[in-house]
Amino acid sequence: MKKLDLRAGYDVYIDNSFNVCLLLDKRKKYLYVIDEMVDALYSRYISGEKVIVGPGEKAKDMSTILRIYDACIEKELDRGDFIIAVGGGSTGDAAGFAASTFKRGIGFINIPTTLLAMIDSSIGGKTAIDYKGIKNQVGTFYDPFIVYMDTEFLKTLPTSEIKSSMGEVIKYAVLSRSLYEWLDNNLNDVLSMDYEVIKDMIEKCIKIKVDIVNQDKTDRGIRTHLNLGHTIGHALETHYDISHGTAVAAGIYYESLVSYRLGILQSKKLHCIIELIDRCGLKAQYHLDKELVSLMSHDKKNVGGKIGLILPEDIGRVRKVLMDEKDLYEILKVPAI
Structure with a gap:
């Protein structure tokens, strides 16, 4: 122990x-x-x-x-x-x-x-x-x-359960460049169920989370960064009745796409994130309609009636952005990459 x-x-x-x-x-x-x-x-x-x-x-x-x-x-x-x-x-x-x-x-x-x-x-x-x-x-x-x-x-656990959990690991990898690089080198061992490598990954993810939580216990500042992928992800999870990890991975995909279309995230970094999701074998694209976007209006990150999104600026750096529901839908309805 x-x-x-x-x-x-x-x-x-x-x-x-x-x-x-x-x-x-x-x-x-x-x-x-x-x-x-x-x-x-x-x-x-x-x-x-x-x-x-x-x-x-x-x-x-x-x-x-x-x-x-x-x-x-x-x-x-x-x-x-x-x-x-x-x-x-x-x-x-x-x-x-x-x-x-x-x-x-x-x-x-x-x-x-x-x-x-x-x-x-x-x-x-x-x-x-x-x-x-x-x-x-x-x-x-x-x-x-x-x-x-x-x-x-x-x-x-079934392999599918481990695979879907990788949505949250991808979140940490986008938040931490060092974990992104580690995961890039070790992902095949994780997906082949090497439990020693998985244990190492668990420790790395926990340390990232604890470091962030220690700076913001009550979720008013930097801790909201841990909600990367969750605004859109929670809506997908509810609307399509999919697993949380799968939904977070799709949420990261769409929030990265929004960031790119707002001119925040570079195309190269967007494709790095998409490639990582794809390597994990997780579905990223779903049909997004107005009903699904309206589900985001209940998210706890929202402020003043605007939807709060955690958007990647780069691997290892994110920011919170507030958007009107209508503007977000207009961006999301454009065909995905």
């Missing part, structure tokens, strides 16, 4: 042998919130009371939160006890939200089981649930006590 040197304000461990029990205080009470598919595969490793939640966005519903509250009351958890999330990003979001609000905050431990959750949602202290069909409309900032990542979980 390796403890990462991150200065995140909480401990982050990376492992490959299901040793999380070594980190738990036997004097405390624990409630597991676990994804139903993870429970089916790993229930023999998890002893204790569980709340089993649906896969994906089904976990991020108020009815799930109420079930967790009920279990907390039944188990008589107090503020010194813990909710433990075991699952992907949605499971972590729901469990973290419940932990942050039950008795105004009890302990929270996050055990992400997907590559997407390991490199992104488990780090940074954001929790959220969906409301009225809109992603992440209700949430809190609440750090876990521990994040425990075990790469053994990744070995039971």
